[in-house]
Amino acid sequence: MGTVVVGTSGRWVGRPLKRVEDPRLLTGTGTFVDDLPFQNVHHAGILRSPHAHARILGIDASAALKALGVVGVITGADAEALTRPFSVGVSAPIKYYCLAVDKARFVGEPVALVVARNRYLAEDALDLIRVQYEPLPAVVDPERALEPDAPVLHEAVGSNLACHRRLVYGDPERAFKEAEVVIRERFRFPKFGSTPIETYGVVARHDPVSGVLTVWSNFMGPFIMHPLVARALGLPENRLRFIIPPDIGGSFGIKTSIFPYIALICLAAMKTGVPVKWIEDRREHLLASSSGTDRVTYRELAARKDGTILGMRYRWYDNVGGYVRSPEPGCTFRPIGNWVGPYRFQDLDVEASVVMTNKSLTGPNRGYACGHLYFETERMMDLLAERLGLDPAEVRRRNFIPPHEFPYRTPTGGLYDSGDYPAAFEKALTLARYDELRREQARARAEGRLFGIGLAVAVDPSVSNMGYDTVALDPQFRSKPEYLPKSGATESATVKVDPLGKVIAILGTAPQGQGHQTIVAQIVADELGISPDDVTVVDEMDTFTRIWGISSGTYSSRFGSVGSSAVALAARKLKARLIAYAAHLMDLPAETFVFRDGQVSPASGKGPSYSIKDLAGRAHWHTESLPEGMEPGLQATAVFGFPQANAPDLQDRVNSSNTYGFIAEVMAVEVDPDTAAIRILRYVTVHDAGTIINPMIAEGQIYGGALHGLGGALYEELMYDEEGQLLTGTFMDYLVPTASEAPTIEIAHVVSPSPFTTLGAKGLGESSSMTVPAVVANAVSDALAPLGVRINELPVTPTRLWALMENARGAKR
Amino acid sequence: MAGPRTIHLTVNGAPREGWVEPRKLLVDFIREDLGLTGTHVGCEHGICGACTVLVNGEAARSCLMLAVQAAGAEVLTVEGLARDGTLHPLQEAFWEHHGLQCGFCTPGMLLTACDFLKDNPSPTEAEIREALSAVLCRCTGYQGIIKAVQAAAPKLRDAR
Amino acid sequence: MKPAPFEYHVPTTVEEALAHLRHYGGEAKVLAGGQSLMPLLNFRLSRPAALVDINRIGALSYIEEENGTLRLGALTRQRAIERSDVVRSRLPLLTEATALVGHLPIRTRGTIGGSLAHADPSAEYPAVLTALEGQVVARGAGGERILRPEEFFRTYLTTTLGPDEILTEVRLPIPPPGSGWAFEEFSRRHGDFALVGIAVLLLVEGTRCAKARLVAAGAGPVPARLRGAEEILERDGLTEQSFEAAAARAAELVEPDSDIHASAAFRRHLTRVFTLRALRKAARRIHGGH
Structure with a gap:
């Protein structure tokens, strides 16, 4: 299972260093948002709609206001009067407030809020609020929602279609005309989240004197959400302060969607005049936090008989729930640059419909939209192999982008930085002993056993270019002079040396378990030739004191790529200053010095060296010794931004991410013919994430990503009935895989350093979450090939699989 | 008898006193009244296991107990695992084997494993998985946690 | 919350x-x-x-063997049952079923009386009580009532226990030595309530199956005693053919419901599969086999 890797490395980068974060977390002395102490803090309870779709005719909160310990009640009328609707990423006129204003559009939508002395009393008071609803017919299926007689959620929009784009690249019509084989299939991808064990938490305090609203929350931004909340509240940005505590209990993208609650709790704090705290409970989380979209897809693939893909058509119906909440409809467009995956076909026709229904709202969930994409594509590859009688491995081999074509421009505008897809793929096959597995399968089948082997490959994008989301707007809209184009992805870091020579690195990120303190200490230690112990890393966010940008935060696997680059650049800038200073002290040219082992020394090896400590002392205590023109103080800040992050062009091409890794996986399963239980026998995953900074942490990310994918493939689904009632509102029904369900995972790496990042590293955080749904579906389909069962819908639960098997057996009888 | 009442208990070896409403959950009492925020709230219905503590030496969900029920009991929370600045062998092993990422489930994992290894000092991997299935982790895929418990088991055996 | x-x-x-x-x-x-x-x-x-918290009634927590019966105080923790040597040697079916109840920290607190009084038909203990033809003791103002499972379980989460009664004791007859037993279940994840669970007890005289007890959990509103299937075993003996016939009969006898985790048809099918598996396992254990 071991990692054998390491790309560019120094003394510390590339080593599996134990984490700096762990001692505090192991001893219960971490600081999560719910742990922060506040004076006079009051607690919010949120009343939520029991109806999937209902007009709100009136709210009577008089009894609640009189209840013990209650200091205020907020309703939709307050939200309408005191806030603006959030900006949405589509042109449809959708009004989305932090509380339901005229209608409730999904079960669990916030309708009113109580502020009380403690949470117990707040929940008591919620029982006393009377809401008069006029229930309306609900719709939950995205295709049904587009039928002319479907109930319409937003009357101003006129239909449930939030956004519709037809995007054509190359000449797909010709590809399908010339095809020797055409495969068509329909797929369904489920709605599931990542249910971080720490739920959302927000504390807001309003200072009436300065007018500053300070928010503590476990939001890993600030991202675009700080400006979104500032605009909704009508506050200048310099009166809205976001502080993120040192520890966040997981996010996996889900906590991006906390911002409407930030606005809501801010509103409550302003209106009641007390600091207000809200910790989401698990019931609230499952009802109304966030999830990935459920999607219905119609796929078509055109190919030659030799397996060469000529073109594809994707028709998507993405279900975003009751409103479009930013950064949706990223569910559709986030992977636009890698829509073709690792394959070299040029002709693609995409028709995307973003649909609103009476389900809870969606947003980024680990692998944002990539789990959907590769589930469909990789199933199609297997169907093509089946049609042509080829080995699924061979079909993939015949379509890979060859290694000599990197950097590779995809037809949709992506710029794949580096990679060797065939090498990584073959490595996975070798590690899994693919040929031996196939022989084992033949033996098993001869015994009547249901043994299957699945393959899946994926281009793993990291660091979203802020421009991708604007593909939701058509090019005419984007061409208007008043339209402000969007592009970019930046991260900043500061490295400073204090007067006694110790180093502090300050980040603009807010990790949720990724170990940034450890990794940054490794990078800085290498750059400055010191020990990681000599580096203290500050990774808490405070929008008033940190340098941050519109994309800042820990999401879309950003840190390994942009975060690490900013840190290394800042350290290099500082190093250059230290060299210049030492050279000045010795009155020699800077070019004749090198930085080695924490010292600036003459390259010749002759003459004295200056340690960092020595230089720090002199620079801080004796500024006269600095060279003319060098500003005092020993710190350097670097902001790393990608030059390749363009806005979409008029042909809707955009480099949607900034680095692109690669994943190749092999899974062997056996299905119990009696119970339809799926047992994972082997699971091999090979990753190319460029330079690996800390292999232990990298493996941890892969393990976690794989299990998220497995959850969606086999266990987790937010299920609704036809009336829009959630059927999986507890952890008894929403099934998170446990240690007993987790497979053993064999990991290996291939290293193609990115030419676009400082250390050659790419992101790795989403990793196998995007391939496991595909590899499971392929493996189970392969196991059941003797019955003719195809897995085109997830999760593959025993009851569903058994029904498929029974139907197939019935058809054979 | 719905009004608050006084309770006495021992927490991490020290006598503690509380004045609590009967409906107050033990986990809320530990966090809010005793200020021991190492114990985490994850689901409040006994599934995720983040709030697991030892009550009289046995692992229990503190979201499924009332604080008043702990009167007279000995409670051990994650803050009481390390002794005199020395990490417990399980804590050491979790650190060594990357048994945590965000750290939110970790206290529940540690205390569940602690109790489990007392009953079963030489467990198989399957038994470890079974025991740990009492606590949900969303970061690690459980791989590092399983390795950590495997590594800690012989050390705890030797320490007896 | x-x-x-x-x-x-x-x-x-x-x-x-x-x-x-x-x-x-x-x-x-x-x-x-x-x-x-x-x-x-x-x-x-x-x-x-x-809430009337009975956790401080020390007299309700015990495991005692008396005249061929194991008597368990209603407050006996599942963990204590799991660890109990007397239970393991006298009622290994109960030990096997207990290990399947929830998770370790749940069993630390959970009690046998609580589980029975909660009467979740998917739970293990109601099925075990039924398979062992045990009794529960309910104490109220008017004294004690001793109830057989069919007198105790009414429907989903409902028993005949009165609002002013407390379940105080569980009495489980110890099967004669040499009996076969098994508890087999199918759940989505480890520790979840079973989609279907099967308790089996086979009492033998020589090579003959004198009495068979088959109970399905999760396949109806109360634990389902599968008399029709038992009769096949008692009549035809313990052969693979009779196991298959009994399993098929069991699947006909249950009245499962559909929910998000399993359709009624799937539960019915699982009843057959797990009855067969449990019967084979129980038969292997006759006379101390494994």
Whole structure:
């Protein structure tokens, strides 16, 4: 299972260093948002709609206001009067407030809020609020929602279609005309989240004197959400302060969607005049936090008989729930640059419909939209192999982008930085002993056993270019002079040396378990030739004191790529200053010095060296010794931004991410013919994430990503009935895989350093979450090939699989 | 008898006193009244296991107990695992084997494993998985946690 | 997810507890291990006026063997049952089933009486009580009632226990040595309630199956005693053919429901599969085999 890797490395980068974060977390002395102490803090309870779709005719909160310990009640009328609707990423006129204003559009939508002395009393008071609803017919299926007689959620929009784009690249019509084989299939991808064990938490305090609203929350931004909340509240940005505590209990993208609650709790704090705290409970989380979209897809693939893909058509119906909440409809467009995956076909026709229904709202969930994409594509590859009688491995081999074509421009505008897809793929096959597995399968089948082997490959994008989301707007809209184009992805870091020579690195990120303190200490230690112990890393966010940008935060696997680059650049800038200073002290040219082992020394090896400590002392205590023109103080800040992050062009091409890794996986399963239980026998995953900074942490990310994918493939689904009632509102029904369900995972790496990042590293955080749904579906389909069962819908639960098997057996009888 | 009442208990070896409403959950009492925020709230219905503590030496969900029920009991929370600045062998092993990422489930994992290894000092991997299935982790895929418990088991055996 | 307010009483004797229950006339709930009740309180799905916490009635926690019967105090923790040597040697079926109840920290608090009184038809203990033809003792103002499983379980989450009664003891007859037994179940994840669970007890005389007991959990509103299937085994003996016939009959006898985790048809099918598996396992264990 071991990692054998390491790309560019120094003394510390590339080593599996134990984490700096762990001692505090192991001893219960971490600081999560719910742990922060506040004076006079009051607690919010949120009343939520029991109806999937209902007009709100009136709210009577008089009894609640009189209840013990209650200091205020907020309703939709307050939200309408005191806030603006959030900006949405589509042109449809959708009004989305932090509380339901005229209608409730999904079960669990916030309708009113109580502020009380403690949470117990707040929940008591919620029982006393009377809401008069006029229930309306609900719709939950995205295709049904587009039928002319479907109930319409937003009357101003006129239909449930939030956004519709037809995007054509190359000449797909010709590809399908010339095809020797055409495969068509329909797929369904489920709605599931990542249910971080720490739920959302927000504390807001309003200072009436300065007018500053300070928010503590476990939001890993600030991202675009700080400006979104500032605009909704009508506050200048310099009166809205976001502080993120040192520890966040997981996010996996889900906590991006906390911002409407930030606005809501801010509103409550302003209106009641007390600091207000809200910790989401698990019931609230499952009802109304966030999830990935459920999607219905119609796929078509055109190919030659030799397996060469000529073109594809994707028709998507993405279900975003009751409103479009930013950064949706990223569910559709986030992977636009890698829509073709690792394959070299040029002709693609995409028709995307973003649909609103009476389900809870969606947003980024680990692998944002990539789990959907590769589930469909990789199933199609297997169907093509089946049609042509080829080995699924061979079909993939015949379509890979060859290694000599990197950097590779995809037809949709992506710029794949580096990679060797065939090498990584073959490595996975070798590690899994693919040929031996196939022989084992033949033996098993001869015994009547249901043994299957699945393959899946994926281009793993990291660091979203802020421009991708604007593909939701058509090019005419984007061409208007008043339209402000969007592009970019930046991260900043500061490295400073204090007067006694110790180093502090300050980040603009807010990790949720990724170990940034450890990794940054490794990078800085290498750059400055010191020990990681000599580096203290500050990774808490405070929008008033940190340098941050519109994309800042820990999401879309950003840190390994942009975060690490900013840190290394800042350290290099500082190093250059230290060299210049030492050279000045010795009155020699800077070019004749090198930085080695924490010292600036003459390259010749002759003459004295200056340690960092020595230089720090002199620079801080004796500024006269600095060279003319060098500003005092020993710190350097670097902001790393990608030059390749363009806005979409008029042909809707955009480099949607900034680095692109690669994943190749092999899974062997056996299905119990009696119970339809799926047992994972082997699971091999090979990753190319460029330079690996800390292999232990990298493996941890892969393990976690794989299990998220497995959850969606086999266990987790937010299920609704036809009336829009959630059927999986507890952890008894929403099934998170446990240690007993987790497979053993064999990991290996291939290293193609990115030419676009400082250390050659790419992101790795989403990793196998995007391939496991595909590899499971392929493996189970392969196991059941003797019955003719195809897995085109997830999760593959025993009851569903058994029904498929029974139907197939019935058809054979 | 719905009004608050006084309770006495021992927490991490020290006598503690509380004045609590009967409906107050033990986990809320530990966090809010005793200020021991190492114990985490994850689901409040006994599934995720983040709030697991030892009550009289046995692992229990503190979201499924009332604080008043702990009167007279000995409670051990994650803050009481390390002794005199020395990490417990399980804590050491979790650190060594990357048994945590965000750290939110970790206290529940540690205390569940602690109790489990007392009953079963030489467990198989399957038994470890079974025991740990009492606590949900969303970061690690459980791989590092399983390795950590495997590594800690012989050390705890030797320490007896 | 915080409980609504309630009155709270901590009696130290059964009599005291009964007095509290009488006082509230059905508006109070007995709090035993709390592993099912506390979630309901936290969700505010249950809002009793009062809780009568019986955890301090020390006299309700014991495991005693007497005249071929194992008597367990209702407050005996599942963990204590799991660890008990006398249970392991006399009623290994109970030990096997206990290991399948929830998870370790749930069993620390959960009690045998609480599980039976909660009467979840998917749970293990109601099926074991039924398979062993055990009895529960209910104590109320009018004295004790001794109830057989068919007199005790009424429907989903409902028993014939009166609002002012407390389940005080569980009596489980010890099968004769040499019997075969098994508890097999199918759940989505480890520790979940079973989609279907099967308890089997085979009492043998020589090579003959004198009595067979087959009970399905999760396949109807109460634990389903599968008499029709038992008769096949008693008539035709313990052969692979009779196991298959009994399993097929079992699947016909159950009345499962559909829910999000399994369709009724799938549960019926699982009843057959797990009856067969449990029968084979139980047969292997006859006369101490494994």
